[in-house]
Amino acid sequence: MQRLNLVWRKPWRYLAIALMAAAALYGAWAELTRTRGSQAVTFVPAKQECAIAGPLRYCVNRAVGGTNGDFVYHLHGRGLDEQIWNDDTYFTAMLQARWQETRVLPPTVISISYGPTWLLTPKGRKPDSGLLDDLMIRMPEIEARVGAPRRRMLMGESMGGLNVLIAGLSYPARFTKVAALCPGVYADSPFDSLGTLWASMGRTGASPKIIAGIWLLARQYVGDADEWQRISPLSLIERAGPGTPALYLSCGLYDAYGNYEGTQRLAEAARRRGVSAEWHPLYGGHCAVDVDSLTEFLAK
CATH class of the missing domain: 1.20.5 (Single alpha-helices involved in coiled-coils or other helix-helix interfaces)
Structure with a gap:
């Protein structure tokens, strides 16, 4: 044994x-x-002053070499915060470096945040809704503290790209330009059937895991399909008129969030409505950015 x-x-x-x-x-x-490290950008960081206004956190970023009198409100992507502007591994550092290389006076950038993940919506059925209303109240308060802008613009990427489109197309008289990078624009609604959403993922190459996260985010702030139509950029653009801010839209062809299809449709719809719209389709993944054209759009 x-x-x-x-x-x-x-x-x-x-x-x-x-x-x-x-x-x-x-x-x-x-x-x-x-990975041994990250590729960093060489640039002179903007002078940054941060503050809190109710639920909103924001940082005012002024280039050391001076600014041109314009304000750009920067709405960040998911998982980031209001201090991202000076991160030397992020595309915002590349924007600053480009302005410094070309010796162009840039706008003052006000980076805002309601937390790592948020969606601008009017007050609706969901308890977390109403951030769009809050932002429109906070902007005059911020400008009373830091000064009035010559022109007021919006810029955002990914989640922030959707948020700037919602704000800019809902309140067109307040803004002269909106730059939406890889924005979360979809031809379909998160309230559509599973079959419709599955077909959308097949067309766009979107990751099912990512789409599930977007579905959950939308339903945290939006109560039903009617409320979704109130903030969908593809619905908002259909009421656009001569006073609509100029749009800058970009997206990577292989965007894992499936944003390319919706963003392209938005650019086409904007042009049909007579809205000035730059469309920059890019060969790349989520939030590939054409730095040169973006810096020119924001500073010209």
């Missing part, structure tokens, strides 16, 4: 040794192949 036990123990011992060796090799490979 003892001999039999030894026979049975040896295979398990060999298996344990093999598993430990595999784990060691995996750990060594992971260490060898891990």
Whole structure:
């Protein structure tokens, strides 16, 4: 019996040794192949002053070399915050570097945040709705503190890209330009059937996991399909007129959020309505940015 036990123990011992060796090799490979750092942008960071107004956090960013009198309200993407403007690994650093290279006086940038994840909506059925109303109240308060702008503009990426379109198209008289980068614009509604949403993912190449997250975000702030139509950029653009702010729209063809289709449709609809709209289709993934054309749009 003892001999039999030894026979049975040896295979398990060999298996344990093999598993430990595999784990060691995996750990060594992971260490060898891990990313060693991030590509940083060389630039002079803007002078940044931050404050809080109710639920809104914001930072006023002024270039050290001076500004041109315009204000750009920057609405960040998901998971970021109001201090992102001076991050030397983010596209906002590339914008600053480009303005400094060309010696163009840039606008003052006011980065705003209601938290890592948020959606601008009018007050509706959902308890978290109403941030659009709050922002429109807070802007005059901010400008009373930092000064009145020559022109007021909006810029945002991803979640922020959708938010700037909602704000700019809902209150067109308040803004002269809106730059929406890889905005969350969809031809379909989060209140459509599962079959419709599945077909949309097939057309756009959107990640089902990402779309599930967007579905949850939308339903946190939007009560039903009618409320969705109140904020959908593709619905808002249909009532656009001569006073609509100029639009800058860009998106990567292989956007995993599935934003390319909706953003392209928005650009086409804007032009049909006589709205000045720059459409920059890009070969790349989510939030690929054409820095040169964007800096020119915001500063000209």
